[in-house]
Amino acid sequence: MTSPLTNLINTYHELNASEVDELEEEPSALEFLQFVAKNRPFVVRHAANSWTASEKWVADYLRQKMGSDKVKVAITPLGNADAVVQHSHGSLVFVEPHEIFEPFTDFLDDTQASSSRHVKYAQTQNDNLRNEYANLLPDVPTDIPFARLALGQSADAINLWLGDDRSVTSLHKDNYENIYVQIRGQKDFVLMPPVEMPCVNEQLLQTGRYVSADDGELIVRLDEEAERIPVATWDPDEPEQRTTPYSHLAKPLRVTLREGDLLYLPSMWYHKVSQRIGDEGFVCAVNYWYDMDFAGNHWAQTTFIRDVYQAEQMKPVYPKLETGDEKVTATNVV
Amino acid sequence: MTSPLTNLINTYHELNASEVDELEEEPSALEFLQFVAKNRPFVVRHAANSWTASEKWVADYLRQKMGSDKVKVAITPLGNADAVVQHSHGSLVFVEPHEIFEPFTDFLDDTQASSSRHVKYAQTQNDNLRNEYANLLPDVPTDIPFARLALGQSADAINLWLGDDRSVTSLHKDNYENIYVQIRGQKDFVLMPPVEMPCVNEQLLQTGRYVSADDGELIVRLDEEAERIPVATWDPDEPEQRTTPYSHLAKPLRVTLREGDLLYLPSMWYHKVSQRIGDEGFVCAVNYWYDMDFAGNHWAQTTFIRDVYQAEQMKPVYPKLETGDEKVTATNVV
Ligand SMILES: O=C(O)CCC(=O)C(=O)O
Ligand SMILES: O=C(O)CCC(=O)C(=O)O
Numbered sequence: 308m309t310s311p312l313t314n315l316i317n318t319y320h321e322l323n324a325s326e327v328d329e330l331e332e333e334p335s336a337l338e339f340l341q342f343v344a345k346n347r348p349f350v351v352r353h354a355a356n357s358w359t360a361s362e363k364w365v366a367d368y369l370r371q372k373m374g375s376d377k378v379k380v381a382i383t384p385l386g387n388a389d390a391v392v393q394h395s396h397g398s399l400v401f402v403e404p405h406e407i408f409e410p411f412t413d414f415l416d417d418t419q420a421s422s423s424r425h426v427k428y429a430q431t432q433n434d435n436l437r438n439e440y441a442n443l444l445p446d447v448p449t450d451i452p453f454a455r456l457a458l459g460q461s462a463d464a465i466n467l468w469l470g471d472d473r474s475v476t477s478l479h480k481d482n483y484e485n486i487y488v489q490i491r492g493q494k495d496f497v498l499m500p501p502v503e504m505p506c507v508n509e510q511l512l513q514t515g516r517y518v519s520a521d522d523g524e525l526i527v528r529l530d531e532e533a534e535r536i537p538v539a540t541w542d543p544d545e546p547e548q549r550t551t552p553y554s555h556l557a558k559p560l561r562v563t564l565r566e567g568d569l570l571y572l573p574s575m576w577y578h579k580v581s582q583r584i585g586d587e588g589f590v591c592a593v594n595y596w597y598d599m600d601f602a603g604n605h606w607a608q609t610t611f612i613r614d615v616y617q618a619e620q621m622k623p624v625y626p627k628l629e630t631g632d633e634k635v636t637a638t639n640v641v
Numbered sequence: 642m643t644s645p646l647t648n649l650i651n652t653y654h655e656l657n658a659s660e661v662d663e664l665e666e667e668p669s670a671l672e673f674l675q676f677v678a679k680n681r682p683f684v685v686r687h688a689a690n691s692w693t694a695s696e697k698w699v700a701d702y703l704r705q706k707m708g709s710d711k712v713k714v715a716i717t718p719l720g721n722a723d724a725v726v727q728h729s730h731g732s733l734v735f736v737e738p739h740e741i742f743e744p745f746t747d748f749l750d751d752t753q754a755s756s757s758r759h760v761k762y763a764q765t766q767n768d769n770l771r772n773e774y775a776n777l778l779p780d781v782p783t784d785i786p787f788a789r790l791a792l793g794q795s796a797d798a799i800n801l802w803l804g805d806d807r808s809v810t811s812l813h814k815d816n817y818e819n820i821y822v823q824i825r826g827q828k829d830f831v832l833m834p835p836v837e838m839p840c841v842n843e844q845l846l847q848t849g850r851y852v853s854a855d856d857g858e859l860i861v862r863l864d865e866e867a868e869r870i871p872v873a874t875w876d877p878d879e880p881e882q883r884t885t886p887y888s889h890l891a892k893p894l895r896v897t898l899r900e901g902d903l904l905y906l907p908s909m910w911y912h913k914v915s916q917r918i919g920d921e922g923f924v925c926a927v928n929y930w931y932d933m934d935f936a937g938n939h940w941a942q943t944t945f946i947r948d949v950y951q952a953e954q955m956k957p958v959y960p961k962l963e964t965g966d967e968k969v970t971a972t973n974v975v
Contacts, residue, residue: 311952312945314945315942318940318945319938322941323936323937337791340675341674343678344678345936345938346937346938347936456671457671501938502938502941502945600679601656602656602681604653604679604680604939604943606656607652607653607836608942610649611645611646611649611652611836612942612945614645614649618645
């Protein structure tokens with residue numbers, strides 16, 4: 308008998324395309340909810356072309372609006388904020404970036420130069436567009452109407468993402484319905500549905516943070532006190548590394564967002580994101596997070612997949628039973 | 642560690658009410674789709690009060706419209722069409738009703754008398770309202786607008802159900818989104834969500850059919866050739882009988898439909914239905930079946946629950962391992 312987890316992933320693929328749907332135009336609230344109900348992503352090309360941000364967000368304009376206002380910036384040696392790093396003692400560690408506050412203009416200079424010793428990324432994901440970057444907020448809609456109507460709520464957070472092409476957001480998932488809009492440059496998304504949890508090799512990792520040493524070098528300081536956290540360690544771009552017995556069943560979806568494109572990234576989907584700079588020498592996007600609905604089957608069933616996977620990991624390995632004509636008894640199990 | 646299936650059922654109950662939502666009025670398409678997305682039932686009281694059927698379907702009117710047109714009628718000794726019966730040789734059998742065609746007026750006479758030796762039930766579930774009962778079709782809407790819009794399709798079947806209070810439809814599920822509308826009498830629904838599959842003691846049963854013996858007695862004829870089919874054998878009204886290790890975790894939802902009430906019964910929910918006659922001496926309802934969506938997570942994840950449950954049933958029972966200081970080896974497992 309095929310294992311239930313194998314069957315789950317294969318059945319899912321039989322019933323669902325391995326590519327992201329492209330809609331001709333922005334969906335109605337009803338059409339959007341049909342995708343939410345199915346927990347399936349889609350992309351709308353050029354959906355944000357008429358946004359002020361799409362027209363105005365060149366470097367000069369951003370400098371003018373933000374000036375020397377201090378913004379929070381993630382700093383990493385390789386563009387690996389919130390990522391898995393192999394520690395010198397061999398084990399994997401989930402490392403958060405070094406964080407500083409600096410004047411926006413300094414940050415943008417470094418980002419455009421793309422030559423700074425370390426990689427900077429504005430990626431705070433804490434509703435920063437309605438706080439730190441409030442000067443830019445008038446240039447984007449205060450909400451996504453089809454999402455607000457369908458989900459019966461306003462956006463919980465609006466986030467600005469600004470960086471260069473060295474930053475990569477590693478594979479992870481969020482408990483949000485996510486409307487992601489590309490303003491400058493491009494983003495390459497790799498997407499995996501929640502049923503592919505057994506493929507991503509989630510491990511409980513120690514956490515750490517990059518800190519700046521005296522010579523300016525960024526080194527990992529382990530967080531000895533903190534609890535370990537579950538982290539996806541499989542990388543869809545290195546599919547032969549750190550595999551589980553299920554990784555080969557994954558069919559990651561790939562989609563590239565260009566300027567003006569909008570992606571619906573459904574709740575609890577794994578996503579890995581890399582980026583390419585535009586004419587202005589930086590990459591910039593805005594996303595809207597809506598609280599997901601924990602009622603119904605969605606949360607309970609997704610948790611169940613993880614539980615079954617974990618129970619399987621913990622099962623004692625018994626010697627294989629002899630079957631056939633012979634009767635199986637405790638004594639011939641050796 | 643709690644077993645994954647136990648955790649699934651408990652998590653579901655923590656996040657979902659154990660009663661059926663009551664809406665103040667018919668939902669919009671968007672509101673309806675929010676329930677479909679969550680795979681959660683609701684009831685709207687008096688939703689069909691303005692239907693012609695609600696006003697006109699008294700016995701005289703039905704006799705006048707249907708006359709002696711032949712209709713298909715299910716006949717059983719106890720009102721147990723499509724039900725589990727304990728065969729004389731001890732094992733459980735899934736028994737289909739004896740079926741006859743008879744003039745509608747004869748059928749209605751017997752139903753109203755409620756005293757016939759056998760129990761009759763018009764329950765063909767094959768779009769009968771657009772076929773056998775087409776004379777009555779103008780008295781109900783040709784579709785449920787909020788469902789058609791939300792699901793982007795017309796009803797796949799419209800069914801009439803007509804019988805007396807002796808008939809009980811035993812616990813089962815359908816791959817349809819179901820809009821169920823009470824016209825005469827009352828129905829008592831017991832509903833269980835798909836995650837409660839481990840509670841219902843699904844078994845592969847031999848099938849059979851009631852046939853009429855020479856003395857008019859109905860006896861079960863086993864279908865020796867046919868494949869066994871999976872049938873829920875647990876009865877939420879006899880919760881201590883035929884249990885599984887999970888049955889006690891079930892929290893069946895109960896709702897009574899009175900004349901004019903509308904129920905949304907989501908796809909793949911288990912339901913058991915019993916009934917009480919109205920003033921006219923019969924029970925009558927109409928339901929609309931819409932094809933469910935097999936894409937997204939719904940079908941794949943529901944199948945997964947069954948697979949995990951079945952794999953657990955088939956696991957060889959090993960002697961319990963000793964744990965503790967002692968090292969576990971194959972030789973001390975006895
Ligand atoms: O743009 C990125 O780098 C990551 C985006 C992301 O993870 C999110 O929107 O949840
Ligand atoms: O009304 C009944 O007896 C059963 C209804 C039912 O099973 C259904 O609508 O699927």
